Amino acid sequence: MLCRTPWWSWLWLCLPWLPAQEAPPAPNPATPQTPAPTTTADGKFPRPELGAPAPVPEGAPPHLRLIDRDTLRNHTYWLADDARAGRYTTSKAQQETVKYITAHFQKLGLKPLGDKKGFVQSYPLLRVQLDANTALQFGEHKISANFAVFGAKDDERLSLSGRFAWCGNGSAEQVPPNLGGRLPVVALHKPPPMAGTSGDLQAVQRYRELGKRLRSAGATVGVVCLLADHSSLGNTLNYHGLLPDHPKLRTPNGGGGSGGEGDAVPLFILPAASGRLLLAHLGVSLDQDGAPAGAQTEDKASGKLSLTVKADDKALGSNVVAVLEGKSKKAEAVVFSAHHDHIGQRLDGDAFNGADDNASGTAGLLEIAEAFAKGGDRPERSIVFLSVSGEELGLWGSDWFGEHPTWPLDKIVANVNIDMIGRAGTDPQRIDLQVTPSHLHEKFSTLVREGVQLGKHFGITWSSGDQYYHRSDHYNFAKRGVPVVFFCDGEHPDYHQVGDHPDRLDYAKMEAIARLAFWSGWLAAQQKGRPQELGAQANW
Numbered sequence: 001m002l003c004r005t006p007w008w009s010w011l012w013l014c015l016p017w018l019p020a021q022e023a024p025p026a027p028n029p030a031t032p033q034t035p036a037p038t039t040t041a042d043g044k045f046p047r048p049e050l051g052a053p054a055p056v057p058e059g060a061p062p063h064l065r066l067i068d069r070d071t072l073r074n075h076t077y078w079l080a081d082d083a084r085a086g087r088y089t090t091s092k093a094q095q096e097t098v099k100y101i102t103a104h105f106q107k108l109g110l111k112p113l114g115d116k117k118g119f120v121q122s123y124p125l126l127r128v129q130l131d132a133n134t135a136l137q138f139g140e141h142k143i144s145a146n147f148a149v150f151g152a153k154d155d156e157r158l159s160l161s162g163r164f165a166w167c168g169n170g171s172a173e174q175v176p177p178n179l180g181g182r183l184p185v186v187a188l189h190k191p192p193p194m195a196g197t198s199g200d201l202q203a204v205q206r207y208r209e210l211g212k213r214l215r216s217a218g219a220t221v222g223v224v225c226l227l228a229d230h231s232s233l234g235n236t237l238n239y240h241g242l243l244p245d246h247p248k249l250r251t252p253n254g255g256g257g258s259g260g261e262g263d264a265v266p267l268f269i270l271p272a273a274s275g276r277l278l279l280a281h282l283g284v285s286l287d288q289d290g291a292p293a294g295a296q297t298e299d300k301a302s303g304k305l306s307l308t309v310k311a312d313d314k315a316l317g318s319n320v321v322a323v324l325e326g327k328s329k330k331a332e333a334v335v336f337s338a339h340h341d342h343i344g345q346r347l348d349g350d351a352f353n354g355a356d357d358n359a360s361g362t363a364g365l366l367e368i369a370e371a372f373a374k375g376g377d378r379p380e381r382s383i384v385f386l387s388v389s390g391e392e393l394g395l396w397g398s399d400w401f402g403e404h405p406t407w408p409l410d411k412i413v414a415n416v417n418i419d420m421i422g423r424a425g426t427d428p429q430r431i432d433l434q435v436t437p438s439h440l441h442e443k444f445s446t447l448v449r450e451g452v453q454l455g456k457h458f459g460i461t462w463s464s465g466d467q468y469y470h471r472s473d474h475y476n477f478a479k480r481g482v483p484v485v486f487f488c489d490g491e492h493p494d495y496h497q498v499g500d501h502p503d504r505l506d507y508a509k510m511e512a513i514a515r516l517a518f519w520s521g522w523l524a525a526q527q528k529g530r531p532q533e534l535g536a537q538a539n540w
Helices: 062-066 069-079 092-107 196-216 272-282 355-374 396-403 446-458 507-526
Strands: 020-022 120-130 135-138 141-143 148-150 157-166 183-188 222-226 248-250 267-270 302-324 329-339 381-388 412-418 431-436 460-464 484-488
Touching: 062 355, 062 507, 069 092, 069 355, 069 507, 092 302, 092 355, 120 396, 135 272, 141 272, 157 272, 183 196, 183 272, 183 302, 196 222, 196 267, 222 272, 267 272, 302 355, 302 396, 329 355, 329 396, 329 507, 355 381, 355 412, 355 507, 381 396, 381 507, 412 507, 431 446, 431 507, 446 460, 446 484, 446 507, 460 507, 484 507
Parallel strands: 157 183, 183 222, 222 267, 329 381, 329 412, 412 484, 431 460
Antiparallel strands: 020 460, 120 248, 120 302, 135 141, 135 302, 148 267, 157 302, 302 381, 431 484
16 A cells, blocks of 8 residues: 655655444454464475355345455465565566466456557656666675665766775765775664654655765775664665665656665665675684674775676556456446555565455455356446556556556446455454545545445444545545445554564455455446435544
């Protein structure tokens, strides 16, 4: 789920949750699960027992039986596997995800609704990326993966061979003068004292100040050994830095490129493991806490740093779009949407798996598509399945679809968007779910009201998700006049962290929420009239 300001700041703002508005008394059919925080011996995430699927509620479409927790888990585990490397937009792993979703839609016999009679809809992006020759060499080691570059210009090109110069923690007292022709090395051991947004701001400021200090000492580049790579010092590089197969991206009308840091030198940043190798090459010892404990003892230690940054307009973002044609009103459609991309992997190689955000919603979309295609009678209206990318960077894929709809926009009667549905509260006896536009919102509609009413069949406790109204892909339908409903579990401690693992999701609750989403869209597709805007109301 998008939780950041525009792309050029590369930060996110986490807004407070609102109190629950309603607590339906119906029992929750979900089977409780205990999240497991570790991987198995083979490095895979464990799979706890799920129990049998819940019975389909009385009066529900029979299609719901095909939405089951086991298949939801199978999709989620594939999407959130370490092999997907965090599914960063335009990356190889994200393109693998596009192929996976396309294959699923093809298998279901859905009709393609992308470009050139295919399933994929592409949109243009401008890209600033590292060239494959970017690397640091010293001794017997060549670091050409698992690193980050901070503060480089869009056209940065440099190659520097020479001796390393130890600069301690990069403070004014420890950075020596006359660094021209040298490779300055800084070790950062103590992370910013704060986490989250405040920690990211502190980390960025620390990198900027270091780059300026090294330039004032005559350096043209800096090497940083990030001995606390699990902190904000490492996480913020996914938004402010360049990593291999993790460029900075923008839309053609999105403003300037990365631009560098002006009066600062670019920093080549190593994770803890390779940073310790470099410090050993310099003869810098570490204490029992892993912090540098002395000066450089290998005065002739040398190396070579090659750094090339290039900008181009050759990148393409990718949506996957398919349709199941309806019956009597097949010219009109209900759109189900979910984003399949996430934020990539940390410089140490640990993936931001994005299991809840948004492998969970994507798994729900795939199951909903299967239920419509194989579960029974087709609805009266057509159903469009839209799997978008670029959500984390600015809702790009859904905005492109809105500007270049492959189904007439005036014929889209509703959008049902699901983003983060895997961790809907910690109470095993109920499902805590947020929805927007809530009854307090001016865009509250019959689509939302009926969805909330259906929630009683699943034991759902509702609260307002209006803080997310502008922050996920439904917004690009809402701003074009389409009634929307957005189901989301809200933020949690693993949100946009490497701990968002698939073994921490509650697949029984996911089953209920995906079924609710199906049912909500089914009603909109079956009803005689379109969903109607109600405006703000006193209650649900």
